[in-house]
Amino acid sequence: MQNNAITTTVIIAAIALAASGCTTGGKQAPAAGETPGAAGVLSTDTVNAAIDIPATFDPTQSLSLPDFTAARMSFDTLLRVGKDNDLVPGLAEEWDSKGTKTTFTLRDGATCSDGTPISATVVKNSLEHLAAPDTAYTGANDTFGITGLPTIAADDAANKVTIDLAAPWPDMLRMLSTAGSGIICPAGLKDTKALAAGTAKGAESGPYLLTEKEHGVRYIYALRDGYDMWPKYKEPLPGSPAKNVVFNVISDRNAVANQLLGGQLDTGFINPSSIPRFKDEPRFVVAKQPFSDFYVLFNERKGSPFADEAKRRAVAQILNRETFEKITDEGAGQTSTQLVADGTTCSNPAQSPVIPLDPEAAKSVLSGVKIKFVGTQVVGPKGSGNVYVEEQLRAAGADVTLSNLDLGGWIGTVYGKPGDWDMTVYAGLNFAGSMSSKLNDLSGPDVQAGGANVGANVNPTLDAALARFRSATDESAQCAALQEGMNSAISQANAVPLTNSPLVMVARDGFAAVSQGLSLDDQSLRITK
Structure with a gap:
């Protein structure tokens, strides 16, 4: 498979850095738990977060951190990265690799946002789109190797998908945990222009729907009714998922710090120069993770x-x-x-x-x-x-x-x-x-x-x-x-x-922004009180 676009680590790295603040003070991150608040009643159902402007809502065209954030909100991946930097089930319940072949057994009951079952064929079609040279996915070589296109087969009766690579490529499984490899449902593959614009109804395989957008100002997501395909982490995440997430476009990370301290934001990325402002603020958790x-x-x-x-x-x-x-x-x-x-x-x-x-x-x-x-x-x-x-x-x-x-x-x-x-x-x-x-x-x-x-x-x-x-x-x-x-x-x-x-993430008391392992594109936004 020849490079169909500039190599992933280059263009994505530079754009993501430009679109993010680059990390500690405040109090320590909360321990994992299941229920927020003593009475188990959430203080709110909404998280207000900061984001830079996404250039696309199509996972395969993602180049910047806001692109990946949008992809992760709406499109589930086969695998996810766990706390110990191991791989855990996403849409795939289990997987088995032998030589160039890997077979994924899918979880039962997963559906697209329009109710279409996420069958083995749905996953196969999405992965073939991911690998196709015409898609120009920047991570294609890093996912499937440089020798040739993969052969992908679906067994709907067994709920299994098999990927057979042209040559061994050990990084495939980890790349299938990244946001760019999110499974796109048939409605999205049918109209990729609408997919990129965030208007392809029924395209989503993941938890949140983009319900409102004012481009360059804010993007509002709502949790799908009945969604229960959360990643199977070894330990539960703190708190509960928000019913609504409001991403406010703020490119200046110093302004993000101001709005966090002022109470207008619940989570956001800040610059290292702003870390001292949160040092003696018990209302906030400041966490950093390796980035670039x-x-x-x-x-x-x-x-x-x-x-x-x-x-x-x-x-x-x-x-x-x-x-x-x-x-x-x-x-x-x-x-x-x-x-x-x-x-x-x-x-x-x-x-x-x-x-x-x-x-x-x-x-x-x-x-x-x-x-x-x-x-x-x-x-x-x-x-x-x-x-x-x-x-x-x-x-x-x-x-x-x-x-x-x-x-x-x-x-x-x-x-x-x-x-x-x-x-x-x-x-x-x-x-x-x-x-x-x-x-x-x-x-x-x-x-x-x-x-x-x-x-x-x-x-x-x-x-x-x-x-x-x-x-x-x-x-x-x-x-x-x-x-x-x-x-x-x-x-x-x-x-x-x-x-x-x-990368430095700040969360206000009552909220959590959780990153697992060394994952760069997978922050879970949670309500903890």
Whole structure:
């Protein structure tokens, strides 16, 4: 399967960062429970939340955090991520994987919002739409692999769906827990324009219906009558689901903080700079979760200075991760020694062969080197992280030109103009919760050839490690292969790890915004009093 759009971790990461605040104070998150309030009577049936403007209501076209939020409200996925970063039942009761085949047994009784039963055929048709090149789902390769289209079969009598991949692809199950893979009912597949506009009645497989929208102002969702296909988490979530969720469009995260403190909002994302405002406020719970991985990515094509490993290593020698984190996230983030957040499956940050700081040694390599450095303004406030990197390059004697671009300009340059950049600070989201999702962007054919290799990186050791990962049948062998690949990419400076920038969610007393494991797109909004 060739890339039918820009690779998932790139465009989604950058857009999601631009559309979210980037994380603690307040009191600790409440323990899981079943019933809010001593008398079991809710104080309200509505949650007022903040959101940026969704660009689509079609899960397969989701690119930004608000897109994913909208998808999660209305479209259920086969699997979900649990508290321990494990997979738990969504629409699928159980699943069994052998080689390239995975069979899902669906839960009984699930229906679309128009009453259509969610049969095996309904799920099959939705998954085929997800995989089809014409759909241009940015996560298709990350879900089904890069070798070819999957074969999907339905057995309505047994309530089973089988996916047979063209080649082994261990990340498929985790990708089928992400919001973009939400099951679209027949009414939505029949009219994808109405689906994208949020007006395809009966398209929804999930709990909430978009009942009112004032585009760019607010979006109101109502809980479906009789819906009972909630994910089967090991522990119940706190409180109860809201009957109504009102998403108010507020792009300024400082304004979100103001409205939370003023009582106009019940939940919302805030900037790290606003965290101290909630430190001594017992009315709020402030929680952060790993979000975007920042790392330096090099253009290794012929003509770029970073086709030379020595120059890539020299860049690593001048960048202080702790300083970068303070500039971009003010102490709320996480310094990284790998290209993934701590706790990611198979990660082992303590043994990473990070290139140590040595600014003096770097000067002899970088002095006089002309560097075209392209950055996006989501890397810290107004691209401040890029400015730090530029300053370090200049201090090492490099002749650097920084283009601190808006999102569209950055994407157009890094993906469409390979001769116009030499290095960038890359912002990647790890939807699969896997080390492989980051390594895939450093291996194989480059973007211009239909692959995912953004910088045309050349690393045979990494390529071989990924091949072993994809064919391995047990987790220990998969992890060993991924560790070898990650270590190779870092030791050869194909990429230089910097930080993980967090997402900060605030919930007012009486409400909860619950994220499970390392899931990036699955916040459950609950009423707890």
